[in-house]
Amino acid sequence: MMVGKDTIVSMNYQVATSDGEQVDQSVEGQPLVYLHGHGQIIPGLEGALAGKSAGAHVEAELTPDVAYGAYDPELDLRVGKDAFPKDVQPKLEPGFRFMAEHPGKPGENLLFTVNRLEEDDVLVSGNHPLAGKTLHFKIEILEVRKASSEELAHGHAHGAGGHHHH
Numbered sequence: 001m002m003v004g005k006d007t008i009v010s011m012n013y014q015v016a017t018s019d020g021e022q023v024d025q026s027v028e029g030q031p032l033v034y035l036h037g038h039g040q041i042i043p044g045l046e047g048a049l050a051g052k053s054a055g056a057h058v059e060a061e062l063t064p065d066v067a068y069g070a071y072d073p074e075l076d077l078r079v080g081k082d083a084f085p086k087d088v089q090p091k092l093e094p095g096f097r098f099m100a101e102h103p104g105k106p107g108e109n110l111l112f113t114v115n116r117l118e119e120d121d122v123l124v125s126g127n128h129p130l131a132g133k134t135l136h137f138k139i140e141i142l143e144v145r146k147a148s149s150e151e152l153a154h155g156h157a158h159g160a161g162g163h164h165h166h
Helices: 043-049 149-154
Strands: 007-017 022-025 032-035 057-062 076-080 097-101 109-118 121-125 135-146
Touching: 043 057, 043 135, 076 109
Parallel strands: none
Antiparallel strands: 007 022, 007 032, 007 135, 057 135, 076 121, 097 109, 109 121
16 A cells, blocks of 8 residues: 555654764654645655555655745844742643744734743744754654544544444
8 A cells, every 4th residue: 555645554663864973763663654635744745655555765855935935034032030920830841832823913822931031021933943944854664554434534643443432
């Protein structure tokens, strides 16, 4: 069976930036399993895997436009510490993540990450850490199968053979 919409794909992967910095990989014996064609992985990777079958080894170079998008400097903000709720302020340290409204798109929420603290200010970014980067993927497709009706209804892959209890 080939990778296509409504298939469950199991794969091992490694991803590095164009500088050669390894940024992610699957854990030995724990492949990534996802429902293809439903936006569960970045668009460029879905495109690179479409039409492939189990046993295929795929190498793909993905530019920012089909990966995590361009880096947007307008999403790097300096926010006064007092703008955060009192119970959150002690948690503000690099790496802390929170949802907040997009600064230029009212009503749209975005995940922000605290980058650093400077006196009474918190420097945050709404950019994905890999935004603006070209990524190199090395993938081994382990299994491709048709998604069960239950998986399609739930919108995600279940365990081996499509069985899973919520």
